[in-house]
Amino acid sequence: MSFTLDIKGKISLITGGTRGIGAAIADTFADADADIIITGTQKASVTKRVEELKRKTKGSVEGWVTDLTDVNSLDEICGRIRSLPQLDILVNNAGINHIVPIDEIKYYDLERLITINLNAPTLLSGAAAILMKQAGWGRIVNIASIWSVITKTGRAMYTASKFGLVGLTKTTAVDLGPYNILVNAVSPGFTLTDLTNSTVPADEQKRIAEQVPMRRFAQPDEMAHVVLFLCSELNTYLTGQNIVVDGGFVNV
Numbered sequence: 001m002s003f004t005l006d007i008k009g010k011i012s013l014i015t016g017g018t019r020g021i022g023a024a025i026a027d028t029f030a031d032a033d034a035d036i037i038i039t040g041t042q043k044a045s046v047t048k049r050v051e052e053l054k055r056k057t058k059g060s061v062e063g064w065v066t067d068l069t070d071v072n073s074l075d076e077i078c079g080r081i082r083s084l085p086q087l088d089i090l091v092n093n094a095g096i097n098h099i100v101p102i103d104e105i106k107y108y109d110l111e112r113l114i115t116i117n118l119n120a121p122t123l124l125s126g127a128a129a130i131l132m133k134q135a136g137w138g139r140i141v142n143i144a145s146i147w148s149v150i151t152k153t154g155r156a157m158y159t160a161s162k163f164g165l166v167g168l169t170k171t172t173a174v175d176l177g178p179y180n181i182l183v184n185a186v187s188p189g190f191t192l193t194d195l196t197n198s199t200v201p202a203d204e205q206k207r208i209a210e211q212v213p214m215r216r217f218a219q220p221d222e223m224a225h226v227v228l229f230l231c232s233e234l235n236t237y238l239t240g241q242n243i244v245v246d247g248g249f250v251n252v
């Protein structure tokens with residue numbers, strides 16, 4: 001008996017698919033010949049990524065330019081999802097970090113971060129659920145963080161959003177389990193992306209890497225491979241879980 005992580009022909013929406021972990025997920029899905037829709041905030045980077053992905057996959061590739069920062073953009077993307085003929089896989093990957101002490105948090109920054117990191121996955125999951133319920137099959141993966149399990153100074157907003165995202169994951173899994181829709185979170189540890197480089201200075205990266213049992217940061221495709229398994233036909237019963245992919249960091 002041989003096993004493959006099959007998502008061929010599955011219509012898959014990946015938010016924030018232009019760089020970092022989202023780009024690696026899109027590449028992995030392209031290698032698996034899924035039909036892909038990526039979102040990104042900049043038209044030029046979305047267009048460039050769509051061309052790159054088209055060269056890899058036998059499936060179709062579409063790019064949506066959207067900024068998930070306010071109610072209008074969320075309404076717009078949810079409308080686009082509802083007008084699709086089908087959606088098999090949703091990966092809520094887009095996210096931002098903002099490190100600031102609790103007594104310096106500004107309402108605008110809090111609202112922006114929570115809108116992108118938590119409100120968007122909530123509303124997109126609802127829109128996707130309508131199509132997935134009709135099909136009797138679906139997979140939703142929310143990209144959370146090690147800061148959904150532990151925390152560190154200055155990360156009140158980010159940690160609140162990621163703990164919330166895991167709560168969302170568990171409840172959505174309960175709501176949608178009867179429809180054969182599996183919903184999980186993947187929580188990356190320190191992963192080499194633009195986000196990490198902008199929030200963790202190089203000397204601190206070196207110091208943190210020494211504390212990781214694997215003694216290194218992750219590459220984005222190490223997250224993508226876990227997402228692929230969760231979305232594949234090989235995953236038939238794993239739902240409502242938060243899979244921490246961190247080289248063992250939260251255990252020490």
Ligand code: NAD
Pocket residue numbers: 015016017018019020021022039040041042066067068069093094095096097116143144145146187188189190191192193194195196
């Ligand atoms: P990144 O900054 O490299 O990429 C973020 C992606 O999100 C980009 O494609 C960007 O277009 C999109 N995005 C950002 N703001 C947006 C907005 N307002 N509207 C729509 N899309 C927006 O980040 P990354 O490191 O690849 O992170 C991806 C996810 O993984 C995030 O949810 C992040 O919280 C999570 N994560 C990352 C790490 C890490 O070490 N890099 C660790 C834990 C969790």
